[in-house]
Amino acid sequence: xxxxxxxxxxxxxxxxxxxxxxxxxxxxxxxxxxxxxxxxxxxxxxxxxxxxxxxxxxxxxxxxxxxxxxxxxxxxxxxxxxxxxxxxxxxxxxxxxxxxxxxxxxxxxxxxxxxxxxxxxxxxxxxxxxxxxxxxxxxxxxxxxxxxxxxxxxxxxxxxxxxxxxxxxxxxxxxxxxxxxxxxxxxxxxxxxxxxxxxxxxxxxx
Amino acid sequence: xxxxxxxxxxxxxxxxxxxxxxxxxxxxxxxxxxxxxxxxxxxxxxxxxxxxxxxxxxxxxxxxxxxxxxxxxxxxxxxxxxxxxxxxxxxxxxxxxxxxxxxxxxxxxxxxxxxxxxxxxxxxxxxxxxxxxxxxxxxxxxxxxxxxxxxxxxxxxxxxxxxxxxxxxxxxxxxxxxxxxxxxxxxxxxxxxxxxxxxxxxxxxxxxxxxxxxxxxxxxxxxxxxxxxxxxxxxxxxxxxxxxxxxxxxxxxxxxx
Numbered sequence: 001x002x003x004x005x006x007x008x009x010x011x012x013x014x015x016x017x018x019x020x021x022x023x024x025x026x027x028x029x030x031x032x033x034x035x036x037x038x039x040x041x042x043x044x045x046x047x048x049x050x051x052x053x054x055x056x057x058x059x060x061x062x063x064x065x066x067x068x069x070x071x072x073x074x075x076x077x078x079x080x081x082x083x084x085x086x087x088x089x090x091x092x093x094x095x096x097x098x099x100x101x102x103x104x105x106x107x108x109x110x111x112x113x114x115x116x117x118x119x120x121x122x123x124x125x126x127x128x129x130x131x132x133x134x135x136x137x138x139x140x141x142x143x144x145x146x147x148x149x150x151x152x153x154x155x156x157x158x159x160x161x162x163x164x165x166x167x168x169x170x171x172x173x174x175x176x177x178x179x180x181x182x183x184x185x186x187x188x189x190x191x192x193x194x195x196x197x198x199x200x201x202x203x204x205x206x
Numbered sequence: 207x208x209x210x211x212x213x214x215x216x217x218x219x220x221x222x223x224x225x226x227x228x229x230x231x232x233x234x235x236x237x238x239x240x241x242x243x244x245x246x247x248x249x250x251x252x253x254x255x256x257x258x259x260x261x262x263x264x265x266x267x268x269x270x271x272x273x274x275x276x277x278x279x280x281x282x283x284x285x286x287x288x289x290x291x292x293x294x295x296x297x298x299x300x301x302x303x304x305x306x307x308x309x310x311x312x313x314x315x316x317x318x319x320x321x322x323x324x325x326x327x328x329x330x331x332x333x334x335x336x337x338x339x340x341x342x343x344x345x346x347x348x349x350x351x352x353x354x355x356x357x358x359x360x361x362x363x364x365x366x367x368x369x370x371x372x373x374x375x376x377x378x379x380x381x382x383x384x385x386x387x388x389x390x391x392x393x394x395x396x397x398x399x400x401x402x403x404x405x406x407x408x409x410x411x412x413x414x415x416x417x418x419x420x421x422x423x424x425x426x427x428x429x430x431x432x433x434x435x436x437x438x439x440x441x442x443x444x445x446x447x448x449x450x451x452x453x454x455x456x457x458x459x460x461x462x463x
Binding site: 016017018019022023025026051052053056082121122123124125126127128129130148150151152153154168169188190191192193194196197 | 209251278304327433
């Protein structure tokens, strides 16, 4: 059923939908989870969540017929964690005991997600880490270098021309990327306490 | 830099937070949601909820409280207890938990670890290990069904072998419960955790034995664990979260204040 609402979380079939939903509701905004194309297209703000691996998530998005819908969105779209990685061109993923596999993603931000070059530091990169740089962008208003955010990932986008914030774990990687209306955060704003709430609020108030 | 994590653990039974000594004699500490909220606001980096009865008597964790926690807190949390299948894990994750922790079911069917890692990603698959130092054999031995005294039993696994095994199957994190230390507040088992650290290339969380602030300093400095889990010192107000974190920071341990 198509609904006309301001804020929509795309139902990617991934498992962290409700934590994202609760985070937005805690801040006092109305939001729904939907995989209906018209509902997503007419929303003022769209959130693309995701956890787990890109292969499963892209398969879900393809089966729901949402690839072109997401690629065609003109309103601000915020990707969280795997949602950010899905915005990239592709992701070189590997499962334990298997060869790595190149997964084609949504190609909204022309960069490739690769295993995090942690240079011997333990993976997954799990826990609270600080941002080492941030560009001037409304989503990152009042967010500062040195602020802690919650990260959980083994893959990352390298530093590139669309990097909006960086983080260091063995090597620097994109903690956030921005290209036009598409914004992605590698960390989990919905699980990053007060700092994460700032980013969600900044986005919804854009 | 990546911060070391302070992780209050809430053992849950029948919707209440309980705490036992050496996994026994459980007393009720309080309601889940207000306690979760209190710890999140106090500066906890993460929370773990163990349904301590679930694995032992064949039930899955009572699910309603997972959503209620996810609604109120804005830090990550992990749910443990009776997760035996992809569907069990999916239900918990869909309700808003960030990670699921498996213990006895992984011992009964190690391939569960690989299946969960494949479905949900290794980042949300935590393996809890209940380890007991057996003075007779001089080995650290893995135990299962520790939530129920009558069913608690030694497994065929020695602890460090099991750590390597779960890691090879796709565990994303290990919580090592050092049973000899649990609930007695005499300090973390530095010796065991140091050995476990050598075996684990994934995040390792120390559990069992925290009694005072210096125990946290020791476990981070000496055993290089990624996080330290504790229950009674927080539930009983023996350690103040903010004082703990300030002290660790002053000791040059990377900590989120």
